[in-house]
Amino acid sequence: MSTYTIPVGPLHVALEEPMYFKVEVSGETVVSVDITAGHVHRGVEYLLSKRTIFQNITLTERICSLCSNSHPEAYCMAIEQIAGVVVSPRGEYLRAVADEIKRIASHLFNVGIMAHLIGFESLFMHAMEIREIMQDVKETVFGNRMDIGANCIGGVRYDLDDDQRSWLLGQLDRLEPQIDELVGIYTTNRSILNRTQGIGVLSPAEAIEYAVAGPVARASGVAYDVRVKSPYTAYDKLTVEVPTRTAGDVWSRAMIRLSEVKISIGLLRRLIEDLPDGPTAPAERPEIPAGEAIAKCEAPRGELIYYVRTNGTNKPERVKWRVPSFMNWDALCTMLKGARISDIALIVNSIDPCISCTER
Amino acid sequence: MNFLKILARNLALGPSTDPFPFGETFTPKGLRGRVEFDAENCTACRYCEQVCIGGAIRFSKTPEGMRFLLWHNTCTFCGLCEFYCPTHAIHLTEDWHLAHGNEDKYAMVENGLLPTIVCTQCGAEAIAIAPNPTAFKEPATEGQKEQYRHLCARCRRKFLQGAL
Numbered sequence: 001m002s003t004y005t006i007p008v009g010p011l012h013v014a015l016e017e018p019m020y021f022k023v024e025v026s027g028e029t030v031v032s033v034d035i036t037a038g039h040v041h042r043g044v045e046y047l048l049s050k051r052t053i054f055q056n057i058t059l060t061e062r063i064c065s066l067c068s069n070s071h072p073e074a075y076c077m078a079i080e081q082i083a084g085v086v087v088s089p090r091g092e093y094l095r096a097v098a099d100e101i102k103r104i105a106s107h108l109f110n111v112g113i114m115a116h117l118i119g120f121e122s123l124f125m126h127a128m129e130i131r132e133i134m135q136d137v138k139e140t141v142f143g144n145r146m147d148i149g150a151n152c153i154g155g156v157r158y159d160l161d162d163d164q165r166s167w168l169l170g171q172l173d174r175l176e177p178q179i180d181e182l183v184g185i186y187t188t189n190r191s192i193l194n195r196t197q198g199i200g201v202l203s204p205a206e207a208i209e210y211a212v213a214g215p216v217a218r219a220s221g222v223a224y225d226v227r228v229k230s231p232y233t234a235y236d237k238l239t240v241e242v243p244t245r246t247a248g249d250v251w252s253r254a255m256i257r258l259s260e261v262k263i264s265i266g267l268l269r270r271l272i273e274d275l276p277d278g279p280t281a282p283a284e285r286p287e288i289p290a291g292e293a294i295a296k297c298e299a300p301r302g303e304l305i306y307y308v309r310t311n312g313t314n315k316p317e318r319v320k321w322r323v324p325s326f327m328n329w330d331a332l333c334t335m336l337k338g339a340r341i342s343d344i345a346l347i348v349n350s351i352d353p354c355i356s357c358t359e360r
Numbered sequence: 361m362n363f364l365k366i367l368a369r370n371l372a373l374g375p376s377t378d379p380f381p382f383g384e385t386f387t388p389k390g391l392r393g394r395v396e397f398d399a400e401n402c403t404a405c406r407y408c409e410q411v412c413i414g415g416a417i418r419f420s421k422t423p424e425g426m427r428f429l430l431w432h433n434t435c436t437f438c439g440l441c442e443f444y445c446p447t448h449a450i451h452l453t454e455d456w457h458l459a460h461g462n463e464d465k466y467a468m469v470e471n472g473l474l475p476t477i478v479c480t481q482c483g484a485e486a487i488a489i490a491p492n493p494t495a496f497k498e499p500a501t502e503g504q505k506e507q508y509r510h511l512c513a514r515c516r517r518k519f520l521q522g523a524l
Binding site for chain 1: 362363366367370376386388389390391392407410411412413436437438439440443444452494
């Protein structure tokens with residue numbers, strides 16, 4: 001049977017961000033995929049070297065909205081290494097709190113969008129309504145729904161008083177039963193299972209070959225999590241459970257995200273209850289000498305690595321980062337092979353692609 | 361079937377969205393909104409200008425004194441200016457009602473003036489600024505702050521050394 005080529009994207013109703021897939025199909029089946037990137041390239045890496053080290057705290061936060069805490073966090077950790085600044089214990093705990101809050105909101109967004117792509121609009125709205133609890137938490141604790149502005153060089157910019165801590169614990173109590181209910185739906189609902197099980201499969205061997213990261217790797221049996229492998233901030237004081245599944249399909253990836261939401265709720269409770277006293281950030285702006293450093297953290301999509309080189313001036317000489325979506329989207333070529341055209345959007349969404357981070 | 365239960369419950373609970381703009385909506389304490397500048401407390405250190413990624417903050421020297429200008433349309437409301445301000449002279453209010461017509465865009469600014477003064481000690485021209493709290497061993501009294509505001513740069517140094 002002869003094949004023909006269809007374009008998916010760069011502007012497509014089912015894609016959240018612009019990305020161009022040149023899909024070769026034979027009938028209804030995908031034969032091969034060619035991915036063209038670069039539609040949201042804004043030159044942020046270059047721009048970073050033209051702005052001051054302190055301005056870049058905000059600029060890195062604006063690279064992408066869903067990982068908007070992980071970027072400045074990794075950037076600040078790299079600068080702290082260069083400057084030899086030690087973050088206070090309270091600052092470390094509060095950084096982890098911000099990290100987990102963002103993770104819950106990001107994962108719920110992705111599983112919600114999955115329901116939307118299946119056409120299950122009422123479940124999509126229900127998932128987004130549950131996520132709204134975390135959005136309100138961000139707005140109340142940090143002052144903004146997406147760009148929370150938690151990090152600064154040497155610590156965090158926000159603090160939690162006793163009232164906020166008990167309010168936050170109350171919100172987690174409100175969230176948890178709703179997450180349990182959501183997990184129940186995603187595990188038993190036939191519309192979900194029929195559309196997502198057994199499609200977009202990435203075997204454990206392929207996952208290692210592509211070096212995929214985050215929930216995509218964990219759904220294919222690779223138990224890799226930066227919070228466990230090289231703990232940063234307060235994660236060395238916590239036991240972080242790393243859920244894995246072996247099926248490596250779209251459904252497994254969604255279930256991994258839901259399990260991680262549950263785990264994050266537990267981590268947040270521990271962090272809030274054990275919050276040590278002390279300062280949250282240094283009183284003075286630190287001097288940044290010449291040097292270079294690498295820092296990494298676990299963004300909602302997986303391992304995020306930052307490289308920063310400074311030359312003693314107030315601007316960094318080079319900032320470079322590698323995002324998890326970079327490896328994950330390459331694995332799409334394998335995941336999409338043999339898939340039906342109607343499943344393309346669902347499989348693309350299952351890696352939770354962050355195009356803005358990757359193309360910057 | 362389990363989703364039908366949720367559907368029925370959500371129907372009984374009614375809409376979960378706020379009726380804004382026809383009714384009240386939720387504004388948490390600490391929301392980062394419109395920026396306010398307090399010229400009385402400004403030390404003219406210009407940290408806020410240096411950390412502002414949007415280039416929204418600008419200080420400029422004029423005959424009347426040092427002018428402060430913040431243009432809300434390039435402000436990202438990140439709050440770094442407030443965080444790094446040593447005297448809390450700049451802060452983000454909870455007012456998020458910033459939607460405006462194009463004709464009002466130049467009115468979406470926060471202005472401030474650190475006036476030009478004549479030094480009470482030597483008569484030289486200077487700009488009235490508040491002292492940086494780190495310059496004092498003990499917290500400065502209101503009287504000390506007021507005296508400091510009316511000195512030139514050289515006399516301020518003498519004042520801090522206790523030589524005045």
